[in-house]
Amino acid sequence: MPSLVTLKTPIAALGREVLVFTRDLGRVFLFFARGFLLIFQPPFQFDKIRQHIFFIGMKSVFVICLTAGFTGMVLGLQGYYALVKYGSTAALGSAVALSLVREMGPVLTAIMVIARAGSAMAAEIGIMRISEQIDALKTMDINPLRYLISPRIAAALVSFPLLTAIFDVVGLFGGYLSGSALLGVNPAFYFSRAQSSVETSDIIGGFIKAIVFAVVTVTICCYQGYYTHTRAEFGAKGVSISTTSAVVISCVLVLVTDYVLTTFLL
Amino acid sequence: MAGSPLIQLQDVVKILGVNRVLDGINLSIHRGEITAIIGKSGSGKSVLLKHIIGLFEPDGGSILFEGRTTSAMSAPERRALKRKFSYVFQDTALFDFLTVLDNVALPLVERRGAVPAEIVRRVREKLNQLDLHDVDNKYPSQLSGGMKKRVALARALVTDPEIVLFDEPTTGLDPIRKNAVHSMISDYQRRFGFTGVVVSHEIPDIFFIAQRVAMIDEGRIRFEGTPEDIQRASDREVRNFIEGLESPRDDLTGIASQSIGQQHLRQEMSRLQRHQIPFSIVLMSMDNLEDIDRIAGHMASQTVFKLFADHVIQNSYVADTCFRYAINKIMVVLPDTNEAQARSFCLKISRTMRHSALFDPLDRVRDVCYSVNAGVVQAQPDSGLEDLIAAAEKGQAILYECPK
Numbered sequence: 001m002p003s004l005v006t007l008k009t010p011i012a013a014l015g016r017e018v019l020v021f022t023r024d025l026g027r028v029f030l031f032f033a034r035g036f037l038l039i040f041q042p043p044f045q046f047d048k049i050r051q052h053i054f055f056i057g058m059k060s061v062f063v064i065c066l067t068a069g070f071t072g073m074v075l076g077l078q079g080y081y082a083l084v085k086y087g088s089t090a091a092l093g094s095a096v097a098l099s100l101v102r103e104m105g106p107v108l109t110a111i112m113v114i115a116r117a118g119s120a121m122a123a124e125i126g127i128m129r130i131s132e133q134i135d136a137l138k139t140m141d142i143n144p145l146r147y148l149i150s151p152r153i154a155a156a157l158v159s160f161p162l163l164t165a166i167f168d169v170v171g172l173f174g175g176y177l178s179g180s181a182l183l184g185v186n187p188a189f190y191f192s193r194a195q196s197s198v199e200t201s202d203i204i205g206g207f208i209k210a211i212v213f214a215v216v217t218v219t220i221c222c223y224q225g226y227y228t229h230t231r232a233e234f235g236a237k238g239v240s241i242s243t244t245s246a247v248v249i250s251c252v253l254v255l256v257t258d259y260v261l262t263t264f265l266l
Numbered sequence: 267m268a269g270s271p272l273i274q275l276q277d278v279v280k281i282l283g284v285n286r287v288l289d290g291i292n293l294s295i296h297r298g299e300i301t302a303i304i305g306k307s308g309s310g311k312s313v314l315l316k317h318i319i320g321l322f323e324p325d326g327g328s329i330l331f332e333g334r335t336t337s338a339m340s341a342p343e344r345r346a347l348k349r350k351f352s353y354v355f356q357d358t359a360l361f362d363f364l365t366v367l368d369n370v371a372l373p374l375v376e377r378r379g380a381v382p383a384e385i386v387r388r389v390r391e392k393l394n395q396l397d398l399h400d401v402d403n404k405y406p407s408q409l410s411g412g413m414k415k416r417v418a419l420a421r422a423l424v425t426d427p428e429i430v431l432f433d434e435p436t437t438g439l440d441p442i443r444k445n446a447v448h449s450m451i452s453d454y455q456r457r458f459g460f461t462g463v464v465v466s467h468e469i470p471d472i473f474f475i476a477q478r479v480a481m482i483d484e485g486r487i488r489f490e491g492t493p494e495d496i497q498r499a500s501d502r503e504v505r506n507f508i509e510g511l512e513s514p515r516d517d518l519t520g521i522a523s524q525s526i527g528q529q530h531l532r533q534e535m536s537r538l539q540r541h542q543i544p545f546s547i548v549l550m551s552m553d554n555l556e557d558i559d560r561i562a563g564h565m566a567s568q569t570v571f572k573l574f575a576d577h578v579i580q581n582s583y584v585a586d587t588c589f590r591y592a593i594n595k596i597m598v599v600l601p602d603t604n605e606a607q608a609r610s611f612c613l614k615i616s617r618t619m620r621h622s623a624l625f626d627p628l629d630r631v632r633d634v635c636y637s638v639n640a641g642v643v644q645a646q647p648d649s650g651l652e653d654l655i656a657a658a659e660k661g662q663a664i665l666y667e668c669p670k
């Protein structure tokens with residue numbers, strides 16, 4: 001009965017896709033959970049965590065400052081022209097500060113770190129996989145998850161909130177530069193409105209986002225690299241695809257989780 | 267081959283993609299023995315090795331360690347088991363983000379309880395043994411292929427493992443280093459009694475150090491036995507494979523390979539039996555190569571052996587056949603020669619050795635002394651080749667001893 005088969009095929013395909021998706025989701029979660037728990041297995045890998053904080057955090061500071069500065073300036077500019085119509089340019093400080101602390105800070109920090117460190121993580125781990133270095137760790141009875149993934153997770157959890165904080169502060173001064181220094185909003189108003197409108201809950205919300213983005217980014221990027229060998233493409237091609245999908249998937253997921261988190265946090 | 271096997275593979279099947287890479291492998295690996303696995307490229311040798319260490323799980327069949335199935339072991343048991351193993355990867359698999367020193371130290375660093383100074387001492391010792399000097403702070407990408415290979419060996423041996431799996435440990439090394447690696451494997455086995463599994467293309471050199479040889483073909487064990495067995499095997503596939511890979515000359519010394527030598531020996535025997543043309547054999551062995559290994563390193567001992575072979579070649583005639591009989595033995599087949607003439611041949615060698623400086627590679631170590639023993643036998647038409655060789659082994663006397 002060909003008609004029944006024709007009917008069944010798309011349903012079967014859908015079912016298969018759902019199964020594959022669910023399985024992958026479970027794998028990603030277990031990957032993170034194992035990596036996270038192994039952070040606490042003694043002896044602690046302080047030295048390795050420090051090295052990764054330097055790589056993910058310290059080396060991203062410049063690019064984060066640059067992005068934050070210009071983002072703040074654009075917010076100042078756009079905000080000024082929107083507010084000037086209503087004659088309430090004094091509210092510029094709160095507009096800039098709230099958008100930075102609640103949204104722009106965590107999201108743009110995550111995206112910049114994905115571009116700089118996430119891609120590097122995926123490529124590095126991917127190359128280790130294809131050159132059998134991960135197998136070599138296993139033969140030495142070294143848990144590759146503990147050795148490679150745990151320090152990166154720990155480092156991301158430390159770095160993301162700190163980078164977000166830097167982003168917020170630098171962004172605020174960027175807004176001051178365009179709003180007050182160039183367009184003439186009273187600096188006292190700008191800063192006092194910024195201070196009075198931002199509440200502790202906003203700051204905490206921003207940090208929660210930063211921590212969730214850290215988890216999403218580091219898990220996806222490491223996972224993509226770690227399972228490079230399961231792809232249909234081998235060798236350098238496999239690593240390049242892993243890196244690309246690490247960046248694309250984690251960027252998209254950051255934006256999706258941002259929306260979900262915002263609905264809860266508001 | 268007493269006792270039950272240490273590792274046993276029973277009907278191991280592995281399917282990768284659409285290929286049945288292993289198709290019912292049955293293999294026993296015995297404690298304290300070196301097992302060589304030979305076979306064509308892509309016949310599944312590396313996959314087999316990875317099953318032994320647990321990087322691959324079999325799709326069918328089982329792997330037993332000391333009679334217990336590994337898949338039935340608990341996680342701590344498997345970890346304890348894994349610690350007994352070491353693995354030398356074909357493409358070295360060195361950590362490219364770590365220096366040579368850190369690479370070799372890693373297995374010790376990650377095993378808790380080692381003192382940093384002790385770790386560095388052990389790592390340096392291993393690196394020196396493998397002739398790796400002044401490379402501590404270099405990264406793997408700054409080393410040549412041969413050096414990387416030796417760093418990988420150092421990393422595998424630094425933990426003094428009980429079982430070492432070598433995936434083509436000598437591919438890409440020059441003859442002296444290749445022989446040095448072989449002599450090191452063999453020396454380690456003698457000293458620490460480790461069990462080795464070596465995937466190798468080095469035929470016939472690997473036969474000198476292996477106690478057992480298994481040939482794998484199309485996912486199955488085509489042949490299993492001693493090196494002598496496989497060289498006498500009548501199976502066409504096995505013969506073709508061995509003869510195809512075997513070079514007529516020994517890489518290190520330039521003298522004939524063992525199979526050529528054995529062939530000449532058989533020819534001489536039949537000439538003797540048919541036409542009563544006498545011939546003699548001289549079996550010379552350097553028995554204290556191991557001492558040189560220990561004092562001056564494996565490279566030095568191999569170089570000395572090569573120089574010794576040069577002396578033998580210089581003193582032999584075109585019709586004589588010199589061949590490498592074992593890792594430290596050279597046999598000379600002297601046609602048309604009786605025992606007295608063979609003895610004078612030996613005297614000639616001992617004279618030239620006394621008058622030349624054989625010690626060049628040992629200059630830096632003064633108290634190294636080495637000796638050569640020789641056994642001379644004239645063949646008798648009614649005795650077999652094995653008896654002849656046994657008589658030569660038995661009748662060995664000191665041919666040369668360096669002045670004390």
